[in-house]
Amino acid sequence: MSRYNAQETEEKWQKRWEEAGCFAVKEDPAREKYYVLEMFPYPSGKIHMGHVRNYTIGDVVARYKRAKGFNVLHPMGWDAFGLPAENAAMERGVHPARWTYENIATMRAQLKLMGLSLDWDREIATCHPGYYAQQQRLFVDMMRAGLVYRKESSVNWDPVDQTVLANEQVIDGKGWRSGAAIERRKLSQWFFKITAFSDELLAALDGLDRWPEKVRLMQRNWIGRSEGATVQFRIVGRDDRLSVFTTRPDTLFGASFCALAANHPLAAEVARSNPQAADFIAECNRLGTSEEAIETAEKRGIATGLAVQHPFLPELKLPVFIANFVLMEYGTGAIFGCPAHDQRDLDFARRYGLAVVPVVLPPDADAETFEICDEAFTGDGRAFNSDFLDGLEVAEAKRAAIDKLAAQGDGEGKVQYRLRDWGISRQRYWGCPIPVIHCAGCGPQAVPVADLPVRLPEDVTFDRPGNPLVHHATWKQTTCPNCGGAAERDTDTMDTFVDSAWYFARFCSPRAETPVERDAVDYWLPVDQYIGGIEHAILHLLYARFFTRALAATGHVGVSEPFAGLFTQGMVCHETYKDAEGKWLFPEQIEKTTEGGAQQLDSGAVVTVGRAEKMSKSKRNVVDPEAIISTFGADTARWFMLSDSPPERDMEWTDAGVEGAWRFAQRLWRLVTENLAALPAKEAPPPAALSTAAQQLRRAVHKTVAACGDDLEQFRFNRGVARIYELANSLGGFKAVAPGDAWVLREGLELLVRLAGPMMPHLCEELWTQLGYGHFLVDEPWPTADPALVSDEQVILAVQVNGKKRATITLPVDAEEERAKTVALAEPSVQRAMDGKEARKVIVVRNRIVNVVV
C-alpha cells in the first residue's frame, strides 16, 4: 500500500507553480477579471490559525474562479506599521524596521508553505517608502481637495502608549491596545473629513448586496443618521442665541429646561463668574467619557442662572443648566429637555423639581387623566397641550413645528449624524510621516510632491517615552516651501488604519511612481471578493469606503465602493486547559485520558478542560500552523479548515478533526493510485453501452459536479466537502467488472480530483499527473456536469397519511399524479394507517410526496 508523502509533494508543486509563474497576472481587457483579496496580515511574528483559515478560504475562491476562466488577481502584502514594532524596540532594543522585516520574512515563508495561489510579484509592505511615499501624496491631494483639515481638539490620550486614539479605538473608556483609562487632552490634530460623505456612505450600503446584512447594519448604526431640527433659543437678557438639536420638535410645548455640555463654550463663559459651575465642569471632565459608572451615573447638573425664551410661548422662560449627560461631540452640545417624553430628561426633571408636561397622548389614553410617573412616554400618539399642534400625529407634528420654527427664523430641519471626522495624527515613530511643514509665518504647508517621500529617519532611539521624531536632533528641521524660512516638520505619523484604507488599490500597480495607475485600477477595481474577520466590520471597512470616495474625488479611481463582495469568516477556537493552580497549559503539554478528561503529559497531574474559545496566546490554547503543516501537510490543514463548520461561523480546531482530514487525503491518494492500472488510457473513447451500476455511478458523479460548483459559488465549503466525501465513497465502493466500467471509473476519479483541486491543490495536482496529464491541474477549466445525467430517472416519494410518513414508493421522474396516487394507496402500510376509511383528499407534490387525508 503506497502512502502519500505530503511534504515532498507539496514542496514539488509549490516550486513548479512558481517556476511556471502560474499565478502572476496582468491586465487583459479581453478577459473578465476577478479580484480576490484577503485582509492582509500584520507582521506580528508568525502566522496563526486565523490566518490559515482566512487564506484558505480566499485561495479556494481564487483557484475556483481561475478555473472558471476569470483573470484572477490574488495578491498579498503586509500591514507593517504599528505599535508592536515600537514596543519590541523599547523592550529588546531591536529597530522597528528590522523587527518588522524579519517577521515578514518568517511569515512569507510560512504562507508559501500553504500553497496559496498568490501573485507574489505584487507583494507590498506599508512600511516601505515606496508605499508610504504614495500615501503621503494622497494626503497632499486630499489636502488640496479640502478633505483634510487641522483642528485644535480634545483628544483621547492613552497615558501608557503615550498617544492619541480615535474615538473608535476607545472601548469602554479604555485604550483598545493598552487597556489604560483614557484622559482628555487638547492637541492640534489632522482630520480626514469622513463626515463629508456621511449620507453617501450610508445610502450606498443599500447597494452592497454581497455584504453580510450584519455588517451593513453595524455601519448604519455607526453612521447614525437622525432627522430632526435645530432650534435657536433666544437667551433672556442677551443678544446671542442657544442652538439646540432635537429629533422631537413635536414635543417643544413640553420643554421645561435646556442643558449644556460641560465643555460647551457658554458653560465655560458661565464658569468664569460662577465657581460652583466651574467645579461641576471640572468634575465632569475628570470623569470624562471614561467611567463605566456612566451606566449607573445619576443625571446631574447645575443651574447657570441663564434662561431662554420658548420659541412658541414667548412668556415661558426655560432655565439653562450644565448637565453631565449632554455630549459636546453630538449635535450642538446643548439640548432642550422634555421630561414627559424622554427618560433622561425625566430623571433630571424629577431630581431638580422641574415641570413635567405631557404633550403626546398615547392612542388609548384619555387626555384628562393621562399622567407621567416614573416612565417617560416615547411612543407614537397625538399631540395635545400643544396649541397649533394639537391633534396631529407625531410625524405630522414634527413637520408642522419645523415649518413654524423656520417661518419665525427660530430654527430649521436638520439631519444629524453620529459619525465624526477621523483624527489621524499619532505621536508615534513607526508610521507614515504626515507630509506637512509648519512655518511660523505661513502656517502649515504641504510638502511639495517633488520632495516626497518624507522618510522616517533610521537613527532613532526608544530609551524614553514619547515620540522619537520629536527627540531626533535634526529630522524635523527644514525650510518652508512657501517662504523659504526656517520651519519644522510635523512630527506626527498617520493612524495605521490609513495604510490599510487604500492598499487594495495599490495592489493593482504596486510599483507605480504614482499612488495608482488609472488603467490598472479601472480594470481591477472594485475588489470582487474581500474576505476577513468580523472585527473589522466597522473601522477598517468604513475607512476604506471613505478613502475610495476620496480617491475618486481626487481623480485616482473611477469607483466609489472598494469591495463589491465581502465575506466575514468566523474565528478558530480551541479547548482551554488549566492545571491545579489555575495556570493555562498549552495543548502539547497535555494528553487526553480514556475517560474523556485530560492530564499533564510529564507529571500526569490533573488538568481542567475548559470550553473552546478563540485561540489566544494569553490562554495558551493555540496550535502552531507550521507544526501542523510539517506533520500532515498544508492540504490536510486546508481540508480540515473547510470541513464541518460553515466558514462564517466559529470553528473548533481538534486533533481528531485534523486526523480525519489526514485520513481522507490518504484515502484519496489510494483511491486514485490503486485503481490506475485498471483504468483505460485518458483519451479512450466512451463505451457504447454501460452496466446499470456504471450508469448509476455516472449520475452520482455528474450530480456532484453540479452541486459542488454551487457550493463553492455560495461559500458553502463544508457542504462541498461532504459531497466530495460522498463521491469518494461511491467511487471506492464501485467494482469495475463489466466492459465500460473502467472508463466510468476513470471519469469519476478525474472529476473527483478536479473538484477537490481548489481545496487540496498539491495532492490533486499530483494525482492529475498520475492520471496521465502533462499540463497543470490549475490550468484545467472547471468541470461542467452533463445535464442529462444530473437528474434521476426514478425518484423515491414519501407517502404520508394525515401528515405522518407511512411508506415510500419508487416512481419514474415526473410520473402522473393519478399514477402516484394509485401506487401510494396500494401500499399495505398506507392501507393499514387508513384503517378502512375513505381518502377525503390526496395531495400529490410531483417527485416529492403524497399525502393522504382521511
Place this chain on the structure above:
RNA sequence: GCCCCUGUGGCGGAAUUGGUAGACGCGACAGACUCAAAAUCUGUUUCUCGCAAGGGAGUGCCUGUUCGAGUCAGGCCAGGGGCACCA
C-alpha cells in the same frame, strides 16, 4: 437600555427554501485482517417500547397558520454579538 443573530443526535453540522429530519465528518460500539499493535476494511450508532415484525416520541419552550412546519406568524426562555448618556 436599544438593535441584531443563533438554538437540530454524544459532538461539528446537512436538510433541494413549506414536502422522507439527522447527509457528510468526528467520536463510540461490534466484527474482519494480525502472534500482537498500528494502519486499513465491513457493519451499527436520535431517543424509546419490542425477541422480531412493527409502534410511539422527537429540531430550546408555548400557541397558531397549513393536507403537511426544523423551515412561516405571535409570545416566552437560553446563548452570542454590536451600539450605548446620540438629545
